[in-house]
Amino acid sequence: MTGGEVHPDRLNPSPAPGVGEGGHPLTAEEAFDAFVEERYARLVSTVRVVTRDQGVAEDVVQEAFARAYVSWSKLWPDGNPAGWVHRVATNLAISWRRRATREARAVARLGRRTAVFEPAPEAYPELHRAVAELPIRQRTAVALHYVLGLPVDDTAEAMGCRPGTVKSLLFQARERLRRTLGEP
Amino acid sequence: MNDPLDRLRETPGGPAADVTAIRARARRIVRRRTATLGGAAALVLVAAIGGSMLRLPSDVGDRTRLADERSLDVGSPMPESTKELGPDPGVGASAPSGTAAPIAADGSAQGATSGAAAQGTGSPPGPPLELDLSLSRKTLPAGEQVRITLSVCNPSDRPVEAAFAHGQRHDFEARRQGDDRPVWRWGAQRSFAQAVGRERWGPGECRDFTGEWSGDGDDGRPRSGRYLIVGVLTTDPPLRSGAEEVCLGECP
Numbered sequence: 001m002t003g004g005e006v007h008p009d010r011l012n013p014s015p016a017p018g019v020g021e022g023g024h025p026l027t028a029e030e031a032f033d034a035f036v037e038e039r040y041a042r043l044v045s046t047v048r049v050v051t052r053d054q055g056v057a058e059d060v061v062q063e064a065f066a067r068a069y070v071s072w073s074k075l076w077p078d079g080n081p082a083g084w085v086h087r088v089a090t091n092l093a094i095s096w097r098r099r100a101t102r103e104a105r106a107v108a109r110l111g112r113r114t115a116v117f118e119p120a121p122e123a124y125p126e127l128h129r130a131v132a133e134l135p136i137r138q139r140t141a142v143a144l145h146y147v148l149g150l151p152v153d154d155t156a157e158a159m160g161c162r163p164g165t166v167k168s169l170l171f172q173a174r175e176r177l178r179r180t181l182g183e184p
Numbered sequence: 185m186n187d188p189l190d191r192l193r194e195t196p197g198g199p200a201a202d203v204t205a206i207r208a209r210a211r212r213i214v215r216r217r218t219a220t221l222g223g224a225a226a227l228v229l230v231a232a233i234g235g236s237m238l239r240l241p242s243d244v245g246d247r248t249r250l251a252d253e254r255s256l257d258v259g260s261p262m263p264e265s266t267k268e269l270g271p272d273p274g275v276g277a278s279a280p281s282g283t284a285a286p287i288a289a290d291g292s293a294q295g296a297t298s299g300a301a302a303q304g305t306g307s308p309p310g311p312p313l314e315l316d317l318s319l320s321r322k323t324l325p326a327g328e329q330v331r332i333t334l335s336v337c338n339p340s341d342r343p344v345e346a347a348f349a350h351g352q353r354h355d356f357e358a359r360r361q362g363d364d365r366p367v368w369r370w371g372a373q374r375s376f377a378q379a380v381g382r383e384r385w386g387p388g389e390c391r392d393f394t395g396e397w398s399g400d401g402d403d404g405r406p407r408s409g410r411y412l413i414v415g416v417l418t419t420d421p422p423l424r425s426g427a428e429e430v431c432l433g434e435c436p
Contacts, residue, residue: 032203033203036201036203036206037200037201037203040198040200040201041197041198041199041200041201042197042198043198044197044198044199045195045196045197045198048198049192049195054198057198058198058199061198062202062205062206062209063209065201065206066206066207066209066210066212066213067210067213067341067387069206069207069210070210070213070214070341071341087386087387088341088387091338091386091387091389091390092387094389094390095337095339095389095390098335098390102316102318123191123194124191124192124194127188127189127191127192131189131192142189142192146189146190146192146193146195147192147193147195149193160386160389170189173189174187174188174189177188177189178188181188183186183188
């Protein structure tokens with residue numbers, strides 16, 4: 001699977017987890033490799049929306065997968081490794097973003113210039129710039145739901161909140177973006 | 185009505201994964217944990233020797249005993265209430281009352297909230313929860329308020345539980361530089377439920393606790409000069425943040 005594809009059900013993509021293409025059971029190492037290959041690229045894109053920094057996004061996602069590897073015997077084959085990694089990556093990204101915001105404020109107080117978010121050269125740069133200006137929780141909900149393609153319930157699980165909260169965050173984000181982008 | 189965000193579904197994926205780098209990083213995580221556990225074991229040994237040589241205050245002795253008893257439970261199943269909350273489907277032991285301890289992947293409760301707490305309870309040293317205090321302003325003219333934010337983060341990859349003896353979760357204190365007695369406490373004018381409770385931080389999760397100070401002391405008198413503000417997570421023993429300075433009125 002390439003990084004650009006959106007899987008219809010990212011939490012339980014395989015009807016028979018632990019079984020390889022040829023029908024032979026996967027070893028734990030093979031299963032981890034397949035898990036990373038399938039999810040890494042899309043999760044980096046998602047986390048990038050939260051952190052607004054490509055390098056940090058890659059670092060955060062790599063850390064989340066490394067932690068999953070350490071706990072792999074608990075996560076596979078009976079656990080929910082995707083949900084686990086989504087939650088760890090989300091929490092790491094939000095923590096990093098909050099720290100970066102505090103540091104940026106401190107730098108601004110010293111009168112130095114702070115970095116300005118520039119979206120990567122991709123489609124809809126105005127939309128990405130507007131999303132980057134959303135409050136962190138709205139942005140996280142948008143990233144998980146729209147970029148990663150998680151259903152509302154799984155987005156709520158990754159963010160550690162209720163599905164109703166996610167719906168509310170997504171509604172607020174949509175309303176704000178409509179105003180920002182001048183769309184009906 | 186169009187959903188402006190639908191176009192985000194076309195966002196291309198990021199770079200391909202480097203599984204070798206991820207495994208190498210995982211090995212570093214394991215090495216760090218092993219080193220931490222080794223150091224913790226040494227600390228527990230020192231604490232045990234020290235405890236047998238010194239007459240400890242009764243409450244510290246009780247805590248040490250409780251910690252020793254708890255150590256027999258390493259690997260016991262995680263309480264149902266904990267299982268439901270955490271992303272880690274593994275097992276773990278609940279944290280002792282008054283401390284915040286991560287639930288390890290191998291099922292043992294690890295860490296404590298401060299070095300003192302770690303030695304007092306016999307738990308490995310932490311701190312699993314990081315406290316960071318920030319102020320909305322550094323100077324406070326009369327009649328205005330400073331907004332205080334205490335960010336409490338769990339930097340580990342395991343859930344952390346903190347136990348509270350009452351409904352209050354946080355506090356802020358202000359004291360004049362060089363004086364140990366606080367002139368103001370955020371919680372002093374508030375009432376809280378007298379019920380024990382627990383809070384859980386997921387891996388990497390941060391929570392913000394906020395409050396405002398107008399510069400008046402608990403006695404209602406306005407203050408002036410340089411003051412230090414500290415954030416407190418009101419566990420037992422409490423966890424304290426570093427101090428941030430604020431200037432009330434005129435400061436030299």
